[in-house]
Every structure is written in structure tokens, then in C-alpha cells.
Amino acid sequence: MVMRGWSMPHKLSQIISWPEQQAKAKDFLDQKGWPDNRQEAWKYTSLAHLREQQFLPANGFEKLASSASVEGLEGLMIEISGGIARLHDGQSLPEGISICDISTDDSARAAIFTRLADDHLLPALSALHQTSAIAIDIEKPALSASIPPIILNITGGDKDTACYPLVMVRVHKGTTARIAEIHSSQAGLACPLMVYDVADEAALHHIRLQAEADHTTHLGLNQMQMGKNSQINSFAISMGGALSRLETHSLFLGTDSALAQSAIYLGRDRQHHDITSFVAHELRDCHSRQLIRGVLDDKARGVFQGKVRVAPDAQKTDGQQMSRALLLSRDAEADAKPELEIFADDVVCSHGATVGELDENLMFYLKSRGIAEAEARNMLIDAFLIDTLEEIEDAGFAAFMAAQIAKWSAANR
Amino acid sequence: MNLLEIKNLHVSIGDTKILHGINLTINRGEVHAIMGPNGSGKSTLSYVLSGRDGYEVTEGEILLDGQSVLEMEADERARAGMFLAFQYPVELPGVSGMSFLRAAVNARRREAGEDEVDQLEFVKLVRAAAADLGVDNDMLKRAVNVGFSGGEKKRYEILQMALLQPSLAVLDETDSGLDVDALKIVSHGVNAQRGASCGMLVITHYQRLLSHIVPDYVHILAGGRIIKSGDKSLALEVEENGYAGLVDAA
Ligand SMILES: Nc1ncnc2c1ncn2[C@@H]1O[C@H](COP(=O)(O)OP(=O)(O)OP(=O)(O)O)[C@@H](O)[C@H]1O
Numbered sequence A: 001m002v003m004r005g006w007s008m009p010h011k012l013s014q015i016i017s018w019p020e021q022q023a024k025a026k027d028f029l030d031q032k033g034w035p036d037n038r039q040e041a042w043k044y045t046s047l048a049h050l051r052e053q054q055f056l057p058a059n060g061f062e063k064l065a066s067s068a069s070v071e072g073l074e075g076l077m078i079e080i081s082g083g084i085a086r087l088h089d090g091q092s093l094p095e096g097i098s099i100c101d102i103s104t105d106d107s108a109r110a111a112i113f114t115r116l117a118d119d120h121l122l123p124a125l126s127a128l129h130q131t132s133a134i135a136i137d138i139e140k141p142a143l144s145a146s147i148p149p150i151i152l153n154i155t156g157g158d159k160d161t162a163c164y165p166l167v168m169v170r171v172h173k174g175t176t177a178r179i180a181e182i183h184s185s186q187a188g189l190a191c192p193l194m195v196y197d198v199a200d201e202a203a204l205h206h207i208r209l210q211a212e213a214d215h216t217t218h219l220g221l222n223q224m225q226m227g228k229n230s231q232i233n234s235f236a237i238s239m240g241g242a243l244s245r246l247e248t249h250s251l252f253l254g255t256d257s258a259l260a261q262s263a264i265y266l267g268r269d270r271q272h273h274d275i276t277s278f279v280a281h282e283l284r285d286c287h288s289r290q291l292i293r294g295v296l297d298d299k300a301r302g303v304f305q306g307k308v309r310v311a312p313d314a315q316k317t318d319g320q321q322m323s324r325a326l327l328l329s330r331d332a333e334a335d336a337k338p339e340l341e342i343f344a345d346d347v348v349c350s351h352g353a354t355v356g357e358l359d360e361n362l363m364f365y366l367k368s369r370g371i372a373e374a375e376a377r378n379m380l381i382d383a384f385l386i387d388t389l390e391e392i393e394d395a396g397f398a399a400f401m402a403a404q405i406a407k408w409s410a411a412n413r
Numbered sequence B: 001m002n003l004l005e006i007k008n009l010h011v012s013i014g015d016t017k018i019l020h021g022i023n024l025t026i027n028r029g030e031v032h033a034i035m036g037p038n039g040s041g042k043s044t045l046s047y048v049l050s051g052r053d054g055y056e057v058t059e060g061e062i063l064l065d066g067q068s069v070l071e072m073e074a075d076e077r078a079r080a081g082m083f084l085a086f087q088y089p090v091e092l093p094g095v096s097g098m099s100f101l102r103a104a105v106n107a108r109r110r111e112a113g114e115d116e117v118d119q120l121e122f123v124k125l126v127r128a129a130a131a132d133l134g135v136d137n138d139m140l141k142r143a144v145n146v147g148f149s150g151g152e153k154k155r156y157e158i159l160q161m162a163l164l165q166p167s168l169a170v171l172d173e174t175d176s177g178l179d180v181d182a183l184k185i186v187s188h189g190v191n192a193q194r195g196a197s198c199g200m201l202v203i204t205h206y207q208r209l210l211s212h213i214v215p216d217y218v219h220i221l222a223g224g225r226i227i228k229s230g231d232k233s234l235a236l237e238v239e240e241n242g243y244a245g246l247v248d249a250a
């Protein structure tokens, strides 16, 4: 069964061929161009600044993949830089993991893109400009202990180049996989497309760190689809780049599955962070839980758009979504657009969004104990984020993500 | 040198004048009590001493150890030795009690040019101080003040005072909300801090507290002015007759 579509997923019997996909993508981009605030989906995030820019496709392994941003993570490291995706020097594939270059495999790419949202900017960009493409299969070996985490270390490029890496991950039936996506490129435009297929009874622990260069425009899409009785525990931090949008499209295609998908964005200077999420409950007895937290300083801007759709067949759905933004400066701004589209009657869904400032009473209490302004602020920021960080189940991933927040806060002093 | 000297202090919040020329001098080793009707400006005085934003000093001076504190931020004043036990301590969800206490103690120590406190030693120090004040281990593990009862919050304030060893402690109605036994425990904690190096300003409505923490001076604050000062017998007089007579006489 294959599902597609952003607003109205429907069943498709046929895979659309790769040349046809590319032609459609070209048509879409030619007609629509870079969207601005006049388009509903881009109401808070305009890409008009890209209209004047030309990027060269990133190819080759221009810069040695830096390992600074993956410090603290252990596992099988795959380096994706410019047009190259390869295993880190000296590492070999453990049992249970296979990696395949699909950058010239039309049928593989056709199958992947058929399941993505139609008439949508991010898949279209990727279909047309793809710079690298790999597929990773993770399947629990019959007699083996656990499979090591996979680290996708996505780097390289420079401000005149654009990179469009594609990674397809299949977590096979009954397998538990751990994947960290670390985005720290120097590209002018980074458009990573990550597709996760979590099969029946499979589980995925996933973290995603966006720590791109100050000049980068980051347009990422994470598409996740879940089989029956599957689990995803996913957590994203967006803290880099000049303008960043992360779209997550999550589809429940089996019953009795659970998605915990939380995110934090941290903005300062004139950064713009957008997290746009779409969760589609297609079948019954599935749970989704999303906590979004944003911290914005200076003139930074934060956006959260969250849509939860519950199809008529998705009875007993439990869908929770809560977004909160904390503004540290008068000039910072946060927008939230939560949306529920419910077509089933026996469901529990809730959503909410708040925007607040640091509580002066709490600041005074800390300062009255001799704690300096910056340290007091950081204590309250940490307190604001702590329950969200506790959503991360994998201890190694949790420690890594907490360290990223500490790095960000340290620059506040 | 006087520990604290408040000279002709006028304070406004926005356009509202709250304090109208307070004069008060506290020396090391002295305990001063302030009593006064609701809304007379007692908490305002405590906040303006500790440097809370929004309280404008329109006239007058506050000197700590001879130095003006008016240009100092709240955290600087605290590191210079001031401490305020809040009338209404705030809850800090997500801020762990131990790391809060350690941050406060380390801020003081850094200011004094001392090394930061050793983590294990600090836990021992806090446990010992907490035991003296009837603050149990469970409270220490929770987020600051979160889920504490009114009386527990007050004890936690005094625990902080015991750890920070201030030179000037302002206690704003630390007795309200305390049961009889807690009042004794807290008073004992305050008396332990009392000594040659520390001055105290104790704000209260009740003579009862002053039978445990015996003041050297009692001042009556009404309508933003100190209308009468005396010794501990003044507190008894207030307890007997209320404020009406005093206010009329002033
Ligand atoms: N933020 C504020 N804005 C305006 N007026 C205020 C503010 N805070 C306090 N006041 C006013 O200042 C006056 C003094 O208040 P304060 O809290 O200092 O009184 P208090 O003596 O501590 O009273 P209580 O015994 O009830 O604690 C009151 O009239 C109060 O309404």
C-alpha cells in the first residue's frame, strides 16, 4: 500500500516512473518558483530571497567531513558531503545494515517519490536537483545482539553551492534502529530529504540536529511512515542556518502504532526557524505525541505549523500536540498555527500553542540569590526545555542533544 | 561603619508614591523589626533594598557598608551580602533545587575570590543545614519551591539564608504560614545566623515571632513612613492596642 499527498493522502496502485516524476517536479518549480508569504503553506516563511540567487550543485567530497558536530555520538558513521555519500574511513558494515547507492537507480527513486506529497516544493526540489542518494536497510540478524546507531554526518559545500542529499531508511519488521541525522553543511542551500519506512513491529529512535552555517538556507523534509504495531521516538533541534524550515510528514499506515515526535528550535540574531509538521492518522488505535519548544533571542523569528489529520477509519486515535515559544527579546517573534482535521468520531485529540517571555518574578528570585543575569536566564531556558528533552528515550541520544542545548546557551553569557 | 543606612528614601512604583522618606540605620549584630498595617510599604521596602526592577528611588540613598547600592543590580547586591527571604517565594518548575542552591553559593564564593564548592561536600553541607531546619531530603530533590506547602517554602528561604551567610538579612513575614513548631525551628535558624557580623530586618505582623527572635529595635511603618521607633515593648503595645492610636498620634 502506498499513500501520497499532503492534504489528502489517497491510495495509489501505480508507481510513477522517475522521468515522469522529474518532469512533474520541473513543471511545478517552473510554475510556482520560490514561494513567499502569499502562499498559505509559506505564510510565515518566505523564500523570496532565493529568487535572486544561483547555486552550483555541490559535487565531490569538497571538504573533509568535519567530525566536530558529531562529537559525543558513537556508531556507524556515514558521511554525506557534496555529491558523495560514503562510509567513514576504516569502518565496515556490521551485520544487519546494508547501504546501497541509488543515485542512478530510477526504479528505487520512483518508488520513493511516489509516496511523497504531491505538488510540494521540497520533494520537487529533491527530484530535480538530487546530489546524492542512498538507501539504508536495517534488519535484525537472526542471532545477533543490538545494531549500532547510524550517524548521518551531512557536511560540505560552500556558500555558492546547493546540496540535495536523499537518504532512504528502511527499518525492517521487528527491528529496532537508532539513527542520528547531523546537518552541519556550509552550503548556501541545503535541501536534505530523509525518508523513513518503519515496518510492522519495528522501532526507530531518531534524532536530527540542524547546525548549519550562519549563511545557509536549510529546507529539510523528513517523511516517516509507520507499519502496524510500530514505534517512532524522534527528536529534532534546529539551531543553525540563516533561514531554516523542517517539514515532517508522518503517516500511520498500520494500526496500534505510536509516534513521539518532538522538536526544539533555538534562534538568535536574525535567524528564522520554521517547523512544519503533518501527522496523518489513517488507521485506528494509533498515538501521536508532539512537544515543540522554541527559544528566540534578538530579532529571531520562530514558526510552528502543525497539522494533525485523523481519517474516518482512524477511530481511537490519540493525538496530542503542544507548542510553546519563549521570547528572550522584545524584537523576537513567534507564530504558531496548530490545525486539527478530524473525520473520525471516537478520538482524543488536543493541541495548544503559547508564546511567553521570561517571568520577571522568577528572574528576580534567582538574581536576589546572587545569580547573574545571564546565568539566571540560562537556568530558566533549561527549565523551559527540560521536560521536552525528557521525551528522548535513548540515553546516548538524550545526552548528545542536551549537550547541543548547553553549547547554544553557553554563547549567551 | 554602619552596615545599612537608609536616608530619606522616597520610592515610587510607576506614578504611585509608596515610600515617603524612610530613615533607618542598622549596625552589625542588630535585629530591627518592622511592623505596620497591610499596604503600608513593608514589602516595598524589602524589594527596593534588594534591587527589584520597577521600584524607582526618587529621592534619598541606600548605603551598604558605606557604599551606595542604588546603581547595583539585584544579583550584585546579593553578592555584596544582602539577602531577602520573600513574603511569597516563587515556584521554579524545571529548576532543580540542588543546582539552584549550588549556583547561588558559587556566585557568592566567586565574588569573594574563593573556589567553587566541591559537589559532594556541598550535598553534605546542604543536608546538614536542611536537617536543622526540618527540610527533608525529598524537598531538596524537587524543583525549587514546586509543590512545597506555604510553611515549607518559608523554611526553604531560611535554608538559603543559612547557606549564603549574608551580612544583611531582610525577612519579609517569614513567620506567616508557619505552625507553632515550625516557627520555633525557623526562629532557631534565624537566631543561629544572628551574630556580630550580621544585621537583620525582620518584617512581621505578630509579636509572637518577636518573642522568639528578640529585636533590638522595633519600627512602625504606616503610609510609607516610619511613624514610631522603640524597643521590643513597642511590639507588645501594637499587639494590645493596634495601629490606630499610633497612626493618629503621628
Ligand atoms: N506593582 C505595584 N503597582 C502599584 N502599586 C503597588 C505595587 N506593589 C505594591 N503596591 C502598593 O504599594 C503599597 C504597599 O504595598 P506593600 O506590598 O509594600 O505593603 P506591605 O506593607 O508589605 O503589606 P502586607 O502587610 O499586606 O504585606 C500598597 O498600597 C500596594 O497596593
Ligand SMILES: [Mg+2]
Residues within 6 Å of the ligand: B042, B043, B044, B087, B172
Ligand atoms: Mg508585604
